[in-house]
Amino acid sequence: MPYISLNRVSYIYSGRSMPAVKDITLTFEKGEKIALTGTNGSGKSTIARLMLGLLKPQAGTVTLANRPIGDYSLVEIGERLGYVLQNPTQMLFTTTVYDEIAFGLRWKGVRGSELDKVCKNILKHFALWPLRNKMPLTLSEGQKQLVAICAVLALKPAYLILDEPTKSIDTFRKDILLNALQDIGHKGTGIIIISHDQEFTHRLCNREIKVFDGKVATDGSRC
Amino acid sequence: MDLDVRTKLFIAAIFSVLAIVYQDPVILGALLVILLPVLAFLKTPLGKFYDFRKLFYLYLILIIIQSLFVRGGAPLLKIGTIHLLTTDGLIYGLAVVMRFIILVGAGLILVACDTAKLLLAMSKMKIPYEIVFMIQLGIRFIPTLIGELSATFDAIQMRGADLRRVYKRKVFKVYLEIFTPLVFGILQKAEQLSILLELRGFRRYPERTSYKTIAMKKRDYIVIALTSAATMVFIFGAILYGKEQIPFNLR
Known part of the structure; x- marks a missing residue:
């Protein structure tokens, strides 16, 4: 049974004449590591937003764990799917890097030394610990990207959807990110990477979906 | 009618100023009645008014707040000796809502402009x-x-x-x-x-x-003159209606 499925989904943005996504059918099993690739404006991010229920398709259905995505609240979707936007600035809303990681954990009921331990571990792992008291919006683009990824990783969702995660990250931190994703991937977390970074996706993903002009051009396994 | 933007600005300013100056519900009601055909004449997207339905609760709150602070009239709702809602309070609450609608309508004249x-x-x-x-x-x-x-x-x-x-x-x-x-x-x-x-x-x-260029045409001057004349008539009518409503305490 697929964990996420899109069945004959189409989506057209208001004010546009051409649909961003045309009659797409895709299924994602638990624990898969998938690269969603394609040219700029081909519909990759739209597919991600449809999977997350942030956009409602004009045609077709999207299901998560065998239930229509519309039946879930955003909070419930967030418990299952972790999403990092292409523009991390929109995801950073607290006054310190530490609070950014702790925000979701606090809402999950994690408190005290347990909370501190999780935050410390993840920030140290990504070499962000020295920046813990800085305001996220004052960081470089790459650092912001990593903080946003860490904030989502800390919540341990069943599936991770990362939109251009390596866009502004340096080689050193890119390797750390790759190792971390490989690690959580081995533990059973599904990963969908939307990226133009061929090297990164080749090292991580075992399935590649190429999107062209709002349609799935190819969908196959990678060795 | 395709008028110059400055003419539309003038009309919007007149309605806004009158809506702010007058407080009497009858005068504001009259202004609202005049505004509607003006909006239609200027081809203003009246459908936009529908978007303000979400502010329904705000209107209610405005009416309630106004009712609480305006005393007088027959009590409609009271707890013990405290009058929570009176007829005068309700009328003035409606006046506040009408003022709000007129201001939004005047703003809509400009929304339709390039x-x-x-x-x-x-x-x-x-x-x-x-x-x-x-x-x-x-x-x-x-x-x-x-x-x-x-x-x-x-x-x-x-x-x-x-x-x-x-x-x-x-x-x-x-x-x-x-x-x-x-x-x-x-x-x-x-x-x-x-x-x-x-x-x-x-x-x-x-x-x-x-x-882009803009130019005032003959019809713009005619509309401005007619608007000015209509404004004078409106103010005169308001004075006749009751001396209490003379704007800016000109008496």
């Missing part, structure tokens, strides 16, 4: 270009900011913050928490924008030319 022409009109009215440009940027960036704010709220909820199921105090705390980064983000954008403008030679030359 933004570039509106800004050009302001320039021709000797409003400094910097201010006109700031208004233009404001109009341009409002949808962007709303989009970003919406993405931020999506991210907040996807990280487990169930704002619908917690106490209002906690929701307020979340809003307070994100307020500083939000303002900081806006200031950051403004700074980046100012650098980009400098780099593109903003205000390098004192005079600017415009691709």
Whole structure:
């Protein structure tokens, strides 16, 4: 049974004449590591937003764990799917890097030394610990990207959807990110990477979906 | 009718000023009755009024607040000796709502205008270009900011913050928490924008030319004259209706 499925989904943005996504059918099993690739404006991010229920398709259905995505609240979707936007600035809303990681954990009921331990571990792992008291919006683009990824990783969702995660990250931190994703991937977390970074996706993903002009051009396994 | 933007600005200003000056519900009601055909004449998108249905609760709150502070009239709702709602309070509450609707209607006259022409009109009215440009940027960036704010709220909820199921105090705390980064983000954008403008030679030359042009035609002057005359008649009518309603205490 697929964990996420899109069945004959189409989506057209208001004010546009051409649909961003045309009659797409895709299924994602638990624990898969998938690269969603394609040219700029081909519909990759739209597919991600449809999977997350942030956009409602004009045609077709999207299901998560065998239930229509519309039946879930955003909070419930967030418990299952972790999403990092292409523009991390929109995801950073607290006054310190530490609070950014702790925000979701606090809402999950994690408190005290347990909370501190999780935050410390993840920030140290990504070499962000020295920046813990800085305001996220004052960081470089790459650092912001990593903080946003860490904030989502800390919540341990069943599936991770990362939109251009390596866009502004340096080689050193890119390797750390790759190792971390490989690690959580081995533990059973599904990963969908939307990226133009061929090297990164080749090292991580075992399935590649190429999107062209709002349609799935190819969908196959990678060795 | 296709009128010059300055004529529409004049009409909008007249309605706004009259709506602010007068407080009597009958006069405001009359102004609202006059406004509706004017909006139709100016081909204003009246459907936009429908968008304000979401403010229904705000209207109710306005009526209730107004009712609480205006004494007099027959009590409609009371607890013990305290009059919570009186007929006078209700009438003045309705007046506040009517004023609000008139102001929105006057604003809608400008919504239908071409933004570039509106800004050009302001320039021709000797409003400094910097201010006109700031208004233009404001109009341009409002949808962007709303989009970003919406993405931020999506991210907040996807990280487990169930704002619908917690106490209002906690929701307020979340809003307070994100307020500083939000303002900081806006200031950051403004700074980046100012650098980009400098780099593109903003205000390098004192005079600017415009691709679009606007010109007052005969019909504009006729409409302005008719509007002025109608305004005088309206004020005179209001004076006749009751001396209490003379604006600016001119008696």
